[in-house]
Amino acid sequence: MDQAVIPLGKPQPERADAARNRRHLLATAREMVAELGVDKVTMDRLAERACLGKGTVFRRFGTRAGIFRALLDDDETAFQQSVLSGLPPLGPGAEPVERLIAYGRARICFLYEHHALARAALDGNEPIPVGARNATQLHIRMLLGCAAHGAGEARLRGADLDTLAVQLTAALEAPMLLFLTAPRQRETPELIKRMADGWQDLVERVCG
Amino acid sequence: MDQAVIPLGKPQPERADAARNRRHLLATAREMVAELGVDKVTMDRLAERACLGKGTVFRRFGTRAGIFRALLDDDETAFQQSVLSGLPPLGPGAEPVERLIAYGRARICFLYEHHALARAALDGNEPIPVGARNATQLHIRMLLGCAAHGAGEARLRGADLDTLAVQLTAALEAPMLLFLTAPRQRETPELIKRMADGWQDLVERVCG
Numbered sequence: 001m002d003q004a005v006i007p008l009g010k011p012q013p014e015r016a017d018a019a020r021n022r023r024h025l026l027a028t029a030r031e032m033v034a035e036l037g038v039d040k041v042t043m044d045r046l047a048e049r050a051c052l053g054k055g056t057v058f059r060r061f062g063t064r065a066g067i068f069r070a071l072l073d074d075d076e077t078a079f080q081q082s083v084l085s086g087l088p089p090l091g092p093g094a095e096p097v098e099r100l101i102a103y104g105r106a107r108i109c110f111l112y113e114h115h116a117l118a119r120a121a122l123d124g125n126e127p128i129p130v131g132a133r134n135a136t137q138l139h140i141r142m143l144l145g146c147a148a149h150g151a152g153e154a155r156l157r158g159a160d161l162d163t164l165a166v167q168l169t170a171a172l173e174a175p176m177l178l179f180l181t182a183p184r185q186r187e188t189p190e191l192i193k194r195m196a197d198g199w200q201d202l203v204e205r206v207c208g
Numbered sequence: 209m210d211q212a213v214i215p216l217g218k219p220q221p222e223r224a225d226a227a228r229n230r231r232h233l234l235a236t237a238r239e240m241v242a243e244l245g246v247d248k249v250t251m252d253r254l255a256e257r258a259c260l261g262k263g264t265v266f267r268r269f270g271t272r273a274g275i276f277r278a279l280l281d282d283d284e285t286a287f288q289q290s291v292l293s294g295l296p297p298l299g300p301g302a303e304p305v306e307r308l309i310a311y312g313r314a315r316i317c318f319l320y321e322h323h324a325l326a327r328a329a330l331d332g333n334e335p336i337p338v339g340a341r342n343a344t345q346l347h348i349r350m351l352l353g354c355a356a357h358g359a360g361e362a363r364l365r366g367a368d369l370d371t372l373a374v375q376l377t378a379a380l381e382a383p384m385l386l387f388l389t390a391p392r393q394r395e396t397p398e399l400i401k402r403m404a405d406g407w408q409d410l411v412e413r414v415c416g
Binding site: 174194195198 | 363367368371372374375376377378379381382383386402403405406409410414
């Protein structure tokens, strides 16, 4: 139907062209966010800068928020990739508790670096995406399972690991959420460090 | 201004009358919720059952959601009262860690018993009230402070208690929030017990 509403004025692109357009649009949007900030990126400006028709941008992203959602999805995928198969201690190869600490520290930085994008990716009509949260909780649950069955971590044996994973996910995200919704502070790097240290302290208390 | 919009048809009530009306309306609304369920309570039915004018009900509560917000406020006040000056271990007189465990267990029950009311108290135009959450976080922070300075709990000394209070508040509320927004389960009492046990386990790991 959207094909009918906004004619492209050129033949229906090949699948390979569509993929190339997508990568080109995302790269252009990323440049614009870095240069101009999130607020200055609009559908029209993106189309102009990418030298593509507005219809292409519209069909690709749906709404302005959709641009930022696509960028965020892209970065989330890269983040999860580095968790699943990157270098230790974030990736496989380190002890589970060490990985749990590294995950929270990396996640806090990720959320901080992406907060403008994440806010712009929400529009009033869309539900808040829960995919990333589920990935965090699943990863924490997996590492807790490894820790509980590992040789060194007798402390976790017998614990309700599903409940603990929910608790730790919330404990990881809540300070960040409070920070991101508060008026911007001057001492940001200190606060981010404090949150990361707080996460490490909590994990060591719970699992150590 | 609301006085002008909906005339009472009787003289402006005394301050004591207003207070009596308020108590009478809340008691009537509470009866209706218990008998009929939240969904059946409307401004019109409440006015009829309370034998008061619709204008009185309207001025008191503003919207239908306002009825449930007033009931919830009333119960929150009673809950906080039992925390501040009730019997131990919820009230003063027990060890801080014991009080922390008792607080979470009592809070889980409170949230469970009030979930229909809390949902009905939200309407689309009002921000989600954060007062109760702040009370929980303040209380947890206070008990952590007592525990850190107490004789028995050397484990908490040197911890970042502000961050820990945010983490524990989130860990207390998140499982409950997930439960309350999920489709109703059959094994509710087991789940509530599991959450309460999970809270106790977390507190013992962190502070014990």
